[in-house]
Amino acid sequence: MREMIKAKAIELLENGTVNRVLGWKAGEFFYDLTPGIFTSREEIEETFEYSVFSAANLSKYLIAESRKEGKIAVFLKPCDSYSFQQLLKEHRIWRDRVYVVGIACDGMCSMDVIRDKGITGVTAVEEDGENLKLTTLYGDKTIAKADALLERCVHCKSRKVVVFDEMIGENGEEIPDSHRFDMVEKLEAMTPEERFAFWRGELSRCIRCNACRNVCPACSCEKCVFDNDKSGIAQKAAASDFEENNFHIIRAFHVASRCTDCGECSRVCPQNIPLHLLNRKFIRDINELYGEYQAGSDMDTKPPLMNFTTDDCEPSVVYERGGKV
Amino acid sequence: MQVNETFTPTIVAFCCNWCSYAGADLSGTNRLNYPANVKIIRIPCSCRLNPMFILRAFQRGADGVILCGCHPGDCHYTTGNYYARRRMTLLFSMLDFLGIEKERTRVEWVSAAEGAKFAATMNEFVDTVTKLGKNKRLEDLRCAK
Ligand code: SF4
Ligand code: SF4
Ligand code: SF4
Ligand code: FES
Numbered sequence: 001m002r003e004m005i006k007a008k009a010i011e012l013l014e015n016g017t018v019n020r021v022l023g024w025k026a027g028e029f030f031y032d033l034t035p036g037i038f039t040s041r042e043e044i045e046e047t048f049e050y051s052v053f054s055a056a057n058l059s060k061y062l063i064a065e066s067r068k069e070g071k072i073a074v075f076l077k078p079c080d081s082y083s084f085q086q087l088l089k090e091h092r093i094w095r096d097r098v099y100v101v102g103i104a105c106d107g108m109c110s111m112d113v114i115r116d117k118g119i120t121g122v123t124a125v126e127e128d129g130e131n132l133k134l135t136t137l138y139g140d141k142t143i144a145k146a147d148a149l150l151e152r153c154v155h156c157k158s159r160k161v162v163v164f165d166e167m168i169g170e171n172g173e174e175i176p177d178s179h180r181f182d183m184v185e186k187l188e189a190m191t192p193e194e195r196f197a198f199w200r201g202e203l204s205r206c207i208r209c210n211a212c213r214n215v216c217p218a219c220s221c222e223k224c225v226f227d228n229d230k231s232g233i234a235q236k237a238a239a240s241d242f243e244e245n246n247f248h249i250i251r252a253f254h255v256a257s258r259c260t261d262c263g264e265c266s267r268v269c270p271q272n273i274p275l276h277l278l279n280r281k282f283i284r285d286i287n288e289l290y291g292e293y294q295a296g297s298d299m300d301t302k303p304p305l306m307n308f309t310t311d312d313c314e315p316s317v318v319y320e321r322g323g324k325v
Numbered sequence: 326m327q328v329n330e331t332f333t334p335t336i337v338a339f340c341c342n343w344c345s346y347a348g349a350d351l352s353g354t355n356r357l358n359y360p361a362n363v364k365i366i367r368i369p370c371s372c373r374l375n376p377m378f379i380l381r382a383f384q385r386g387a388d389g390v391i392l393c394g395c396h397p398g399d400c401h402y403t404t405g406n407y408y409a410r411r412r413m414t415l416l417f418s419m420l421d422f423l424g425i426e427k428e429r430t431r432v433e434w435v436s437a438a439e440g441a442k443f444a445a446t447m448n449e450f451v452d453t454v455t456k457l458g459k460n461k462r463l464e465d466l467r468c469a470k
Contacts, residue, residue, distance in 0.1 A: 187422065196424025196462060225377065242465035246380050249419055253376050256415060281422045285415055305415070308407035310397065315410065315432040318417040 001103070002050040004168050005075060008101055009044050012073045018099050019070040022061055024054045031111040031125065035061055037072075050075075052127060055108035055150060057264050059084035059093075060217040066094040073099040077108075078172060079152065081161040082260035082296030083217035088163070089299055090258070092220060102161030104169025107145065107153035112272070114148050151276065152263025155180035162297060180261065184280050203244040205271040212265035212275050218255035218295075225250065252278035257286055257305040260296040289313055334388035334454040336363045338447065339378065341371045343401035344436045345393030351440030359447035370394070371432075372405035376416045379430065383463035389429045389454035393443070396434040406434070425462045428453055 009021045025036035025047045033053045038044045057080040065072050076084055081102060087093045109132065114122060121137030132148055134141045157180060159172025187195055213219045213226065225231065226247065252259075252275070261283060265275040286293055290304045290312070340346040346367045352359060364387075368374060371394025379390045392413060400406040413432050421427040433446045 192421065192424040192426065194424070195422065199423045240464075240466045242380075242384050242463060245423065245425075245463060246377070246384070249380060249416075249423070250377055252419065253416060278419070278422075281419060282415060285418050289414065290411070305408075305411060308404065308411055310407065312407065312410055313414065315414040315417050315430075317414060318421055318427050 001169065005050045005101075005103065006044055006048050008168060009038065009048060009073065009075075010041050012099060012101075013039070013044070014041065017071065018073040020065075020072050021048075022058050022065060022072055022074040024049050024056060024058075024075075029111075031122070037065075052107075052109040052125065052132065052145070052148070053111070055110070055264075055267055057083055057215075057217060057262050059087060060215070060220060062093045062098055063087065063220055066097040068097075071097050071099055073101060075101050075103055075168075076161060076164070077103055077105040078159050078161050079105075079156070079260070079262045081163050082158070082294070083262050084296070085163050085299065086258060086260050086296035087217055087220070089296070100164045100166075102164030102167045102171065104161075104167065104172060105159060107149045107156065109145065109148040109153075110150045110267070113150065114143065117143060117147060119143065150263065150267060151274075152261075152267065155182075157261060157294070158297075181280055181284050183274075183277055184284055187277065187281075199245075200241065202273050203248055204241065206244050206247070206273055207271060208243075208247065209270060211268045211270065212273075213251060215264045215268045216255060216259075217262065217264070218258045218260070219251070221254075225254075248275075248278060251275075252282060255279065256282040257293065257303040258295050259283065260294070289317070332455060332458060333360075333362050334451060334457075334459075335386055336360075336389045336391065336447070336451055336454060337382040337387040338363050338365045339368050339371075339374050339390070339392045340365055340435075341373075341394040341401075341406075342367055342369050344395035344399065344434075345371075345443070347437035348393070348435040348439045348443040351437065352444040353440075355440050357440060357444035359444040360451045363447050363451065370400060370402050370405040371409040372400075372402075372412075374409060374413075376412065379416070380463065383429075383460055384465040385468050386460075386464075388457070388460040389431075389450060391431045391433065391446070391450055393433050393435045393446070396436055399436065426457055428457055429460060 012018050021038045024033040026049050027034040031053045033049050035056050035058055058074050059080050088095055119141055122134050124135040126133045130145055131142050132145050155178045156175055157178045158174040160174055161171050259279045263276055286304045293304050340349055349365055371392055374392055382390045394406045397406055417427055417430050435443050
């Protein structure tokens, strides 16, 4: 796969389809691949990387990139393509300046998950069929890829690339029984006191690094409410619990009905706060109250929060159902 | 410090200019009683209510927040309250998901002619919030009095 992707990148550059390529390159460590822009064969040969750690969703970078001169090629996994289409729908990306290469995906891995399995000192990872071969400071190890997956891939909603100019590998299908709402349902079944305690435990770890906001394709406002120094909520310093609750409620609310559940926010959080649970709560409520909706899955349906029907339920439905839909 | 101090909640009522604010006015001119601890903030339309306004009201010491707007179908701007209805439904559900008492937030539709409904709604809401006691889960210690 890695070689096919690199060859495609070089081909698109050299035949003049595009003048630059958006892909992944090594970050500080080999397992934190970061987005990179490549403009020559040499650069691609030397620094382009694709592995089970290419989780970074590249679609957000196209907001700025598609405004530049010439066409850019981008590699999108299925989940990334939903974000891309959602941004197209919001007129944030110029489609004719982007050449999309869809890539088939069977899941991305996380070094955090591997470490949680008690394996440390990993210096190299190689895919070997269903397994990952790990070279570690303490000798070689093998682990099933399924045991090293990111949360979002364990509960992947769709393996289908929804927009592409060409595909590498065979396009997959939507996965209706992804069980991605299981944890939301578990929380809903708790008492409010238990839920409050659960979320204090999670949210009080937030250091307000804003990584979750910065990485999110839906969080792409030119001016963000949280950057307003006068608001008193721009900083974590000297904060009380209120600040954490406020940030997390508003962040999730601002992306509600546009969040494609791409999972990037939870992936980048240095404090491992399960932000996806907040997003999925909104998604689940929207599905239950206003009809099934998947952001980014098409170009023409209206996001539920930019839409209404005259017989929508009243907000009192929240008391009536006692927290559960 | 008094030990047996009775608790009077602070209530913030966001009222849209065209119906509910006039409804509140009417309840005043009709000399209907509603508690003085209900602070009314006039907004142009119920859909002007940014979810952050609600959180900020709690931050600054509100114990309950209620939004009043024109009845669905009667919004001065035709459709504002339909959008507000969806937003508030989802927001309240999220507050509940975080374990914050959902009874502290409410939406009621009050027309300009419903002075009596306005007073009754406020009396009832104040009772509910009084029973819940002080807002603890969304308070900001930096703003505590
Ligand atoms: S969420 Fe699905 S499509 Fe996205 S990286 Fe994981 S397995 Fe692939
Ligand atoms: S909120 Fe998280 S899951 Fe949703 S679009 Fe943003 S980064 Fe992706
Ligand atoms: S990425 Fe995590 S720690 Fe950083 S602001 Fe978001 S939730 Fe807080
Ligand atoms: S003007 Fe009253 S709800 Fe819109």
